Amino acid sequence: xxxxxxxxxxxxxxxxxxxxxxxxxxxxxxxxxxxxxxxxxxxxxxxxxxxxxxxxxxxxxxxxxxxxxxxxxxxxxxxxxxxxxxxxxxxxxxxxxxxxxxxxxxxxxxxxxxxxxxxxxxxxxxxxxxxxxxxxxxxxxxxxxxxxxxxxxxxxxxxxxxxxxxxxxxxxxxxxxxxxxxxxxxxxxxxxxxxxxxxxxxxxxxxxxxxxxxxxxxx
Amino acid sequence: xxxxxxxxxxxxxxxxxxxxxxxxxxxxxxxxxxxxxxxxxxxxxxxxxxxxxxxxxxxxxxxxxxxxxxxxxxxxxxxxxxxxxxxxxxxxxxxxxxxxxxxxxxxxxxxxxxxxxxxxxxxxxxxxxxxxxxxxxxxxxxxxxxxxxxxxxxxxxxxxxxxxxxxxxxxxxxxxxxxxxxxxxxxxxxxxxxxxxxxxxxxxxxxxxxxxxxxxxxx
Numbered sequence: 001x002x003x004x005x006x007x008x009x010x011x012x013x014x015x016x017x018x019x020x021x022x023x024x025x026x027x028x029x030x031x032x033x034x035x036x037x038x039x040x041x042x043x044x045x046x047x048x049x050x051x052x053x054x055x056x057x058x059x060x061x062x063x064x065x066x067x068x069x070x071x072x073x074x075x076x077x078x079x080x081x082x083x084x085x086x087x088x089x090x091x092x093x094x095x096x097x098x099x100x101x102x103x104x105x106x107x108x109x110x111x112x113x114x115x116x117x118x119x120x121x122x123x124x125x126x127x128x129x130x131x132x133x134x135x136x137x138x139x140x141x142x143x144x145x146x147x148x149x150x151x152x153x154x155x156x157x158x159x160x161x162x163x164x165x166x167x168x169x170x171x172x173x174x175x176x177x178x179x180x181x182x183x184x185x186x187x188x189x190x191x192x193x194x195x196x197x198x199x200x201x202x203x204x205x206x207x208x209x210x211x212x213x214x215x216x217x218x219x
Numbered sequence: 220x221x222x223x224x225x226x227x228x229x230x231x232x233x234x235x236x237x238x239x240x241x242x243x244x245x246x247x248x249x250x251x252x253x254x255x256x257x258x259x260x261x262x263x264x265x266x267x268x269x270x271x272x273x274x275x276x277x278x279x280x281x282x283x284x285x286x287x288x289x290x291x292x293x294x295x296x297x298x299x300x301x302x303x304x305x306x307x308x309x310x311x312x313x314x315x316x317x318x319x320x321x322x323x324x325x326x327x328x329x330x331x332x333x334x335x336x337x338x339x340x341x342x343x344x345x346x347x348x349x350x351x352x353x354x355x356x357x358x359x360x361x362x363x364x365x366x367x368x369x370x371x372x373x374x375x376x377x378x379x380x381x382x383x384x385x386x387x388x389x390x391x392x393x394x395x396x397x398x399x400x401x402x403x404x405x406x407x408x409x410x411x412x413x414x415x416x417x418x419x420x421x422x423x424x425x426x427x428x429x430x431x432x433x434x435x436x437x438x
Contacts, residue, residue, distance in 0.1 A: 002233030007286050008245065028289060032248040034313045035296070036255060042315045043322035044262070044304060050254035052331035057253070058243060060332065099338040103385065105407075120227030120371055122271055123287065128338070132253075134241050138287040141232035147373065148228040149421040156235040167412075167424035171227065173369040174405055174429035175267075175341040176385055203237070 004139040062131035063202035065096045066179060069129060070205065071197035073106075074184045084108065087179060091129060101128020101177055107170065108181040109207070114165050115180045116154070116207035118146035119172040126177035130202055137206065147171055157208040180204070182211040220365055221372060223282045224275035228373040228416070249288040256295050257335075261326035264302035267339060268395035272367040273297045343402035345387035349432065350404070355381045356438035357408060359430065367395035370434045374426075377414050378438045382427060383407035390431055404432040 025033075039045045069091055073080040083090040087104035091097070104126060107115040119125065120143050125133040136142055145153045150167045154160070161167070170178045182204040188196060203209035226232075244250045256270075265273075274294035275282070282290065299305040309316055326334065351357055361376040362368070369391050385405040393401040408430050412420040 002236060003283070004232065005236050007284060026246075026248075028292070029246060029248040032251050032255075032292065035292075035310075036251055038305070038309060038313050038315070039255060039259070041321075042305070042309070042319065043324060045255060045258045046324040046327055048328035049258050049324065049326045049331055050251060052328040053254035053257045053335075054250045056332055056335050057250075060335075097338070098336040099334075102338040102340040103342060103388075105383070105385075118227075120373075121224055121369060122274065132243060134238070135245070135287070136235050136237045139232075139235060140226055140229075140283070142235045143226040144229040144232050145235060146227075147426050148416055150424070151422050153235055157237060167422050168409075169424070169426045170407075171371065171374075171426055171428045173371065174385070174388060174391075174431075176405070176407070176429050208237075 002141060004135075004141050008135055057127075057132050061096075061128060063129075063200075063205065064197070065094075065131075066126070066129035066202070066205045067197040067200035068193075069094060069096070069106075069179065070181055070200045070211070071193045073181055074188075074196055075193050083181070091179075096128050098128050100124070101126050103176045104129070104179060105176055106179050106181050107168070109183045109210075111183070112164070112166060113168060114154075114161055114207065115168045115170060115178075116146060116150050117170045117172060117178045117180060118143060120144070120147055121171075121173060124172035124175075124177065126179055128177075129179055130205060134202070154208060157203065159209060180207040182209075185211050185213050187213050220272075220276065220367065221363055222275045223279035225372050227371045252288045252292045252295070256291055258324070258326050259295060259299065259304070261324070261334075262302075262304060263325075264304060265298050265397075266394055268367060268389070268391040269397065270294060270298065271391070272395040273301075275367070341389040342385075343387045343389060343400065345402060345404060349384055349406075351381045351384075351406060351432070351435065351437075353381050353384065357381060357406075357435040358438040359408075359434055360436055362434075364392065366392060368392050368434075370430060371428065373415060374410060374428050374430075377410055379408040379410040379414065379428075381406050382409040385429065388431070390433070392431075392433075406430055406432070406435070408435070 073083050083106045087106040123138040147169050150169050199211045204211045274290050277293050358378045387402040388405040389400040390403050407427050409425045409427050412422050412424050
């Protein structure tokens with residue numbers, strides 16, 4: 001077991017989330033509960049506002065947003081050109097904007113070039129189009145490995161690229177957020193924009209997967 | 220700072236392990252930490268760069284054994300105390316100090332979606348013209364500031380090419396320490412894999428890193 005998965009397992013276990021029969025709250029869960037009570041008692045936060053923040057990330061943003069951007073780019077050459085030139089504005093025209101998506105750049109995969117996004121210093125991620133990042137994206141292993149061994153990193157996801165493909169890794173060290181536009185899968189001609197969006201997984205927009213017919217799409 | 224958070228290129232963390240059907244949160248307390256962090260930002264006592272610095276200045280052994288939201292929790296508590304919203308004693312006891320007047324939370328639930336949709340853009344207008352042009356060769360400075368910086372260790376003293384100009388952006392090295400936004404031109408700089416990792420580099424391609432002008436000198 002790696003250090004990252006061991007950590008997550010400990011956190012899950014302490015939260016009573018792993019085996020179903022263990023429901024004693026963890027020290028962290030108790031500490032967080034105590035902190036929230038203190039902040040509410042001091043009038044520093046409104047608990048209804050906390051619920052509203054969570055609701056937004058549970059319901060308003062997620063990888064479906066990004067998948068719609070990709071599907072539009074695949075079907076509308078004018079939109080694609082706009083997206084490659086000014087992703088922030090093009091994506092905002094579909095209604096996706098805001099926190100951790102204030103400044104977007106789209107990078108396009110081709111048969112010759114594969115793009116992969118990471119944040120080695122923390123966990124910067126385009127929340128406005130992909131939602132909150134998965135644990136693996138925030139893991140020490142991914143942050144360490146993606147820039148020195150991107151091919152090995154992709155193999156961890158079961159993705160093997162041919163030797164002719166050049167890799168571009170994007171380390172998100174500033175407030176620019178990168179969205180990978182995967183290649184449109186062969187055989188997807190004639191599909192509607194909505195059906196195309198179903199082919200675009202979250203991982204395909206980070207660069208750790210390809211878009212595929214019958215792939216594990218974003219939901 | 221040369222902190223443990225600066226993980227690009229480190230070995231020993233093992234493979235990246237994506238989790239199938241990963242939940243948005245692994246325990247309810249994770250969502251409360253996210254929400255408290257976002258809500259407390261409404262007090263305007265710190266900024267995103269100060270938040271990152273608070274997280275990365277945790278003791279290395281604590282940072283390594285913490286999960287993502289545990290790191291957030293530590294960072295939030297540190298900032299609230301440092302910036303005068305809570306005392307250590309209140310945190311320890313879980314209640315406001317006697318005689319404390321109850322505050323009014325700055326963020327009400329109904330404002331949350333608008334706050335998240337507007338985000339916190341960091342682009343600023345600049346008085347001076349950017350010093351470098353696209354295609355120009357630059358070298359990163361070999362600097363080791365004890366404060367916050369977004370120039371990763373693996374990319375110091377390296378030669379690359381200006382690939383994009385992102386406009387003027389708030390300078391984290393200054394802003395994290397409440398010394399002003401001090402905006403500078405921000406560039407995407409492309410580094411050949413062999414320049415970063417030597418002739419035995421594990422891949423052909425490049426790593427693009429977003430870097431502020433004062434990190435760079437002409438090559």
